[in-house]
Amino acid sequence: MEATSGIKTKTLVIMALLIGLSFVGANIRIFASIAFDSLPAFLAALMFGPVIGAIIGFIGHLLTAIMSGFPLSMPIHIVIAFSMGITMLGFGYTNKLLKEAPIIRRFTITGIVGLILNAPFSLAMTVITTMLLAGRETGMMLWGMLPVLTLAAAANIILSFVLYRALKKVGADFT
Numbered sequence: 215m216e217a218t219s220g221i222k223t224k225t226l227v228i229m230a231l232l233i234g235l236s237f238v239g240a241n242i243r244i245f246a247s248i249a250f251d252s253l254p255a256f257l258a259a260l261m262f263g264p265v266i267g268a269i270i271g272f273i274g275h276l277l278t279a280i281m282s283g284f285p286l287s288m289p290i291h292i293v294i295a296f297s298m299g300i301t302m303l304g305f306g307y308t309n310k311l312l313k314e315a316p317i318i319r320r321f322t323i324t325g326i327v328g329l330i331l332n333a334p335f336s337l338a339m340t341v342i343t344t345m346l347l348a349g350r351e352t353g354m355m356l357w358g359m360l361p362v363l364t365l366a367a368a369a370n371i372i373l374s375f376v377l378y379r380a381l382k383k384v385g386a387d388f389t
Contacts, residue, residue, distance in 0.1 A: 225262060228262075232254035232255070233254070235274075236255065236273075248365055250373070251274060252367070254274060255267050255301075256328060257377055258271075261381070261386075261388040263310065264307045265306070267305065271301060271302040275298045279291035289347060305328035305331065308323060325368075325372070329368055332363070332371075337359065337360055337363055
C-alpha cells in the first residue's frame, strides 16, 4: 500500500522514526555543544535520497526548536530549518551524482559538501537573519560558533556514513 504521493508506507514510517531520532539526537551531547540532531537527516539523504533527507532535516530541526521553546526565536529557527533542508539536498544530490565513484572519493566529496552547507552556509543564513532582526553586532557575534558547528557537522556526517555502510552490510533495504 502506497501513500498518495508515491512514498511507500515503510519509508514514511522510517521517516517518522528518523524525525524522532533528530529530537533524541539533539539531547545527546558531547563536550556540551556537539549534538547529533542532524545525523538522522544525513543518514536519510544517503538511504532515501536528497528530498527525503531535506524533509527530515527541516521537520527534525523545527520540532526540536518547538520543543525547546525556540531559544533563538521562531524566525531564526525557521531559517535554520530551511538551511537544514538545503544542506540535505546538496549532500544527497552530491552523493547521488558520485554514486559510481570509489566509495572513499564519494564520501569525501559528499562529506565536504555537507560540511560546508551545514556549518558556514547555515551559519551565514542565521547571521544575516539575526542582523536583520537584532542588529549587526548581535549577528556578527554568532560567527564565533563556526568551529563548534563545523566539528558537530563533521561528527554527524561521519557517523551517518558509518551507519549507512553498516546498514548496507547487513542487507538493509532502502526502497
